[in-house]
Every structure is written in C-alpha cells, then in structure tokens.
Amino acid sequence: MKVLNKNKIDAVLNRLAEQSEVFVPMQRGPQSGFFAWKSFENKTDKLALDVLNVYLPPKNVVLPQTEKMYSFQQEGVEVKIEKVYEDPNPKIIFGIRGCDAQGIACLDQAFLTRGYEDGFYKARREATTIIANACYAPGPNCFCTSMGGNPAEVPTADVLLRDAGEQGYVWESQTAKGQAATEKIADLLEDKQVTLPSAKPVTRTVNYEGVAEKLKGMFEHPIWAKYSEPCQTCGICTYSCPTCYCFDIQVKNWGEEGYRFRCYDSCMYREYTLMAGGHNPREATVERFRNRFLHKLQFFNERYGTPLCTGCGRCMVVCPAGVSIVQIINEIKEAELDA
Amino acid sequence: MPNDNTLNPLVPSIVEVIDIVDETPDVKTFYVRNETGVPFDVMPGQLAMVSLMPTGEAMFSVSWQEEKEHLQFAIKRVGLMTDELHTIEVGQKIGVRGPYGNGFPVEPCKGKDMLFIAGGIGLAPLRSFIKYCFKNRADYGKIQIIYGSRSYADLCFKDELFNQWPKEKDTEVFVTIDNPEEAWKGNVGFVPSYLEQLNPDPSGKIAVSCGPPIMIKFVLKALEKMGYTDEQVITTLEMRMKCGIGKCGRCNIGSEYICLDGPVFNLAQLKQLPPEW
Numbered sequence: 001m002k003v004l005n006k007n008k009i010d011a012v013l014n015r016l017a018e019q020s021e022v023f024v025p026m027q028r029g030p031q032s033g034f035f036a037w038k039s040f041e042n043k044t045d046k047l048a049l050d051v052l053n054v055y056l057p058p059k060n061v062v063l064p065q066t067e068k069m070y071s072f073q074q075e076g077v078e079v080k081i082e083k084v085y086e087d088p089n090p091k092i093i094f095g096i097r098g099c100d101a102q103g104i105a106c107l108d109q110a111f112l113t114r115g116y117e118d119g120f121y122k123a124r125r126e127a128t129t130i131i132a133n134a135c136y137a138p139g140p141n142c143f144c145t146s147m148g149g150n151p152a153e154v155p156t157a158d159v160l161l162r163d164a165g166e167q168g169y170v171w172e173s174q175t176a177k178g179q180a181a182t183e184k185i186a187d188l189l190e191d192k193q194v195t196l197p198s199a200k201p202v203t204r205t206v207n208y209e210g211v212a213e214k215l216k217g218m219f220e221h222p223i224w225a226k227y228s229e230p231c232q233t234c235g236i237c238t239y240s241c242p243t244c245y246c247f248d249i250q251v252k253n254w255g256e257e258g259y260r261f262r263c264y265d266s267c268m269y270r271e272y273t274l275m276a277g278g279h280n281p282r283e284a285t286v287e288r289f290r291n292r293f294l295h296k297l298q299f300f301n302e303r304y305g306t307p308l309c310t311g312c313g314r315c316m317v318v319c320p321a322g323v324s325i326v327q328i329i330n331e332i333k334e335a336e337l338d339a
Numbered sequence: 340m341p342n343d344n345t346l347n348p349l350v351p352s353i354v355e356v357i358d359i360v361d362e363t364p365d366v367k368t369f370y371v372r373n374e375t376g377v378p379f380d381v382m383p384g385q386l387a388m389v390s391l392m393p394t395g396e397a398m399f400s401v402s403w404q405e406e407k408e409h410l411q412f413a414i415k416r417v418g419l420m421t422d423e424l425h426t427i428e429v430g431q432k433i434g435v436r437g438p439y440g441n442g443f444p445v446e447p448c449k450g451k452d453m454l455f456i457a458g459g460i461g462l463a464p465l466r467s468f469i470k471y472c473f474k475n476r477a478d479y480g481k482i483q484i485i486y487g488s489r490s491y492a493d494l495c496f497k498d499e500l501f502n503q504w505p506k507e508k509d510t511e512v513f514v515t516i517d518n519p520e521e522a523w524k525g526n527v528g529f530v531p532s533y534l535e536q537l538n539p540d541p542s543g544k545i546a547v548s549c550g551p552p553i554m555i556k557f558v559l560k561a562l563e564k565m566g567y568t569d570e571q572v573i574t575t576l577e578m579r580m581k582c583g584i585g586k587c588g589r590c591n592i593g594s595e596y597i598c599l600d601g602p603v604f605n606l607a608q609l610k611q612l613p614p615e616w
Contacts, residue, residue: 069349069350070350072392074392074393074432077355077428077430077431077432078432079353079392079432079433079434080353081350081351081353081434084347084350086347110586111586114585114599115584115585115599116348116584116585116586116599117348118348118349118582118584118586119346119347119348119349119350120347120349219613219614245586245588246587246588246589247581247582247586247587247588248581248587249349249396249581249582249587250395251392251393251394251395253392253393256393258392258393260396262587265581265587265588265589267588267589272579272588272589273578273579273589274579275577275578275579276397276417276418276419276420276421277417277418279552281578281592281615281616282615287615291591294593294613295588295591298594299591299593299594300594302593302594303594
C-alpha cells in the first residue's frame with residue numbers, strides 16, 4: 001500500500017503547488033471552503049481535511065463565482081474581441097469528499113453534454129485533478145447514500161485517499177491523471193501495510209426512490225406554498241450547493257474597453273427570469289422555490305439521469321429559515337395525490 | 340463558426356450593421372453581415388444572441404437570412420439593451436452568436452396548407468417561416484396570414500404585408516388593428532376574434548402562431564374550438580436567456596430549455612410541460 005504519512009501533508013501540498021494551483025479545505029476565520037494552498041496563512045487559516053463539510057463546496061475551481069470570459073475594445077463603429085480567457089492552468093482539488101465530487105460529475109453533465117460544450121468550463125475541467133478523501137465517519141447532516149452516493153468510494157476521483165488515522169492516508173491512484181499526480185510526490189509516500197477503519201454508516205436517510213416520477217403530478221400541490229412560506233429568497237442554498245450551476249453574464253466596461261464575465265446567479269432571485277418589458281414567469285417566491293426543488297429532484301433527473309442533489313447537507317445547515325430538502329423529500333413521498 | 344479566435348460557443352463574432360429599416364415607432368430591422376456575408380446559417384425560427392459590447396447581450400429570433408448575404412433582426416424597443424440598439428447607426432460593428440434553438444418544422448410542414456397568426460412584434464419570427472414558404476413555394480399549399488397590431492402605425496413589414504405577400508400565388512393576407520382609425524378600411528378588432536370570424540378550415544393545415552402571451556392564449560383556444568388538433572398547432576415560447584446553449588439555467592420550463600429544445604413547440608408538446616408558459 002502507498003501511504004501518505006500525516007506529517008508529510010504540507011510537503012505533498014507544497015510539491016503539488018509547484019506546478020498546479022492546489023485547492024484544499026480550509027477553515028479561514030469564521031468562513032470555511034476550498035481555498036488556494038498558496039494563500040494559506042498560519043494566523044487565520046487551518047487545514048480542514050477532517051471537517052465534514054466545509055461551508056463552500058469546491059465547485060469554484062471548475063466554475064468560479066466570477067469568471068472573466070473575454071475582453072473587447074470599441075472605438076466608434078469599430079469593435080474588437082481582444083482576448084478569450086479560457087483557463088487551461090493545471091489545478092488540483094485536494095481533500096474533496098464524495099458528495100462534492102458527485103457535484104462536479106453533475107456539472108460535467110450540464111456543461112459538457114447535450115449539444116454544446118461550454119468552452120470556459122471545459123478548459124478548467126480538463127486541467128483539474130481530483131484527489132478525494134473517502135468518508136469513514138459521515139456527519140450528522142450527511143445523506144449521500146440516499147442520493148446514490150457511497151461515502152467511502154469516489155469513482156470519479158483521480159486519486160482516492162483513505163484515512164487510516166495515525167497510520168496516515170492510503171493513497172490510491174484511480175486514473176491516468178491520478179498517476180501523473182502520484183509520480184510528482186512518489187518519494188514522499190511510504191510503502192507499508194495499514195489497517196483501515198470500518199466505515200461508519202450514514203445515519204441520516206431519506207427515500208428518494210420514485211420521487212422524480214411522483215413529482216410530475218405535484219406541480220400544483222400545496223406542499224410548495226407550505227415549505228416556501230419561510231423562505232427569504234436569499235440564495236444561500238444555491239451558493240453553498242455543490243451542484244447549483246446557474247450563471248449570469250454581465251459586462252464591465254470603462255470608456256472604450258471592457259470585458260464580459262459570468263458569475264453565479266440564483267433561481268431564488270426575482271431578476272433571474274424577469275424579462276425586458278416586465279413579464280416574469282416566476283414572479284412569486286413559491287414559483288421560484290418550486291422550480292428549484294423540481295430542478296434538483298425531477299427536471300435534472302429527467303434530463304441527465306441523476307438527481308441534482310448529492311446529499312452533502314449544506315443547504316439545511318446554512319438556511320436561515322430552516323428549509324430542509326430531506327423534510328421536503330419525505331413529504332413528497334407521503335403526499336397523497338388526487339386520482 | 341462562432342468567432343475567429345475560438346470555437347467557444349459563448350464568444351460572439353463581429354458583424355457590421357449594413358442597413359436599418361424603421362418598421363414602426365418602436366421597431367427597427369437591423370441587417371448585419373461580416374466581410375464574407377452571414378456569420379452563420381440560420382433556419383426559420385432559430386435565435387441568435389445580439390451583443391452590444393459595452394451594454395449587454397439579448398436573444399432575438401432571426402427574422403430572415405437573405406441567402407449568404409446578411410441576417411435580419413426586427414427588434415422592438417422594450418428595455419435597456421434594445422433602447423441602446425435603437426440608437427446605433429449603419430456602419431456600427433456589433434456581436435452576434437448562434438444560431439440557437441430548434442426552429443420551425445419546415446420539413447414536416449411540406450405539402451400542408453399554412454395558417455400564420457401573428458400579433459405585434461410576433462410577426463418577426465413568423466416572417467422567417469413565411470418567407471421560407473414563398474422561397475420554396477411549390478413545397479407548401481395555400482398560405483393564409485392573419486396579422487394584427489394596436490394601430491396601423493404599429494404594423495411591421497408593411498411593404499411585404501400590403502404589397503408583396505398578397506401577390507404571391509395562392510396566398511391571402513388578413514390584417515386587423517385594435518381600434519378604428521380614420522384612414523383604415525380593413526378589419527378592426529383583436530387577432531383571436533378576427534381568427535374566429537375568418538374560421539379557416541383545419542383540414543390539411545398547420546397553424547403557426549406568435550404574439551403576446553394573452554393573444555396566444557386566446558388563439559390556442561379559438562383553434563381548438565375550430566377543430567385543430569394539438570399536433571396541428573405550433574407556437575413559440577419566450578423566456579429570459581443568457582447563454583443560449585442550455586447551461587445558464589433560467590429559460591427552463593420543466594426539464595426543457597427554451598433556448599435549446601425550443602423555442603418552437605406544438606401544442607401536444609406544450610401540454611406535457613408544467614403550466615408555466
């Protein structure tokens with residue numbers, strides 16, 4: 001077995017960071033998320049490989065919160081596109097959990113299939129190596145197994161780390177990209193036999209089976225009014241979700257120069273579907289709330305074959321109004337439909 | 340080809356505005372091309388994103404592709420982006436990207452009689468199909484066009500409407516305005532009631548409709564009453580769009596993205612979708 005001793009983690013991250021941008025789960029003051037290893041400051045930051053889950057998922061590595069698209073110049077009637085900012089620089093997400101890796105698999109479906117490949121996403125995604133951290137002790141809000149996940153196996157990861165406690169992390173390369181990363185740090189790994197802990201079960205469960213199908217008959221169901229009532233449409237659920245990918249395209253310009261960029265948008269916001277002329281097909285909170293949950297639990301599944309929820313539990317933790325996707329799925333299961 | 344530098348579908352290519360036609364007090368048609376002609380080929384009913392670099396982007400149906408020469412966009416002034424568009428002059432370079440969406444089913448409609456029903460700027464997308472039928476006249480049967488607007492001044496494409504299209508073989512054009520005007524000799528009234536009054540026979544016919552949501556609602560009801568089946572009725576949907584390629588999220592109705600899977604649907608398909616349209 002190849003094993004990464006825990007006192008070598010800094011050395012491995014430093015080595016990997018020589019040629020790649022490396023993103024690691026960090027506690028940064030009151031905030032937590034995946035931040036660049038080279039931005040690590042002893043004063044404010046703590047490596048959070050053991051934390052389930054850091055507040056912000058690592059989707060920003062492949063889909064940044066704000067991403068420059070292209071710059072332009074307009075002088076009188078002349079217009080030129082100066083530069084297209086596709087980012088091919090190598091990146092590594094180190095310590096991602098299975099739910100977040102599944103989140104990136106969902107983004108792959110949305111951005112790389114169905115007729116068009118999104119050039120900006122594709123450049124980043126192809127340059128990204130995923131080094132996952134298998135979960136042997138799921139947290140109180142985790143329900144990944146209910147959404148089709150397996151916390152101790154991450155099939156889409158390039159390298160899988162298995163935490164054997166004081167004996168270190170077992171380092172398993174699963175793909176050619178993983179092999180390339182392994183070769184860079186091979187001298188920092190040790191060959192030894194370790195005993196892995198037995199995986200603790202995921203304690204929070206919800207029955208998603210049949211939900212996508214049943215929702216087809218629940219568009220007008222009173223459940224949406226009931227659960228959207230406390231919603232403040234703040235959008236924190238969408239920002240903290242590892243699978244939410246909706247974006248806006250905007251422009252920044254000064255005088256004759258400027259650039260187009262895209263940034264996260266949220267289906268919880270009124271402006272999201274507001275058309276020029278004032279018509280809005282999802283004007284009310286309940287309409288936006290319903291669309292979000294139907295997208296997660298029905299529409300994405302109809303289109304791509306998996307739900308757009310990986311059971312990470314973040315939205316239930318961060319929601320100021322206590323909206324719970326687990327509770328909503330349960331109620332959908334129990335709902336009686338008019339024949 | 341989206342752009343000279345990249346195959347990225349979100350990056351526009353640059354075209355020049357070569358002509359601007361004032362259609363109504365708030366509708367202008369913009370003719371655009373690059374050095375070699377059209378930036379891309381467009382089928383009737385497809386969309387393209389028009390980009391004013393410092394202002395923004397907005398999606399419009401392409402109202403006609405003239406051979407390999409140029410694209411035409413008839414655009415109504417309704418917001419920030421279109422206000423700005425209406426101030427530009429011939430010679431201005433702008434961005435376009437596309438084509439997006441499914442377009443009208445021009446092939447399956449071959450051999451059928453065609454009934455086009457439009458209101459206001461809704462004639463802009465239908466015009467591409469109407470002109471396509473005239474260009475391939477032998478492929479289509481009888482053509483009837485019912486078009487209405489608030490006033491005479493608000494009717495788009497007046498020359499085609501009154502001088503060109505009525506002269507086409509086996510073609511009837513019916514025009515109505517909402518309120519009486521002194522010089523107006525034609526029909527007065529809303530499009531749906533004019534449609535009911537004309538009562539075109541559904542046999543062997545496809546009805547294609549585009550206009551404001553309230554008009555569409557009553558047109559669909561009227562057609563149903565006249566005996567048109569759901570498969571015989573085609574319309575186009577409109578939603579806010581940003582990317583045009585089914586990624587950015589907002590233009591969904593159910594699991595369909597209007598920019599990619601639409602904007603054209605028949606009534607049978609629409610009835611499968613959640614009632615958000």
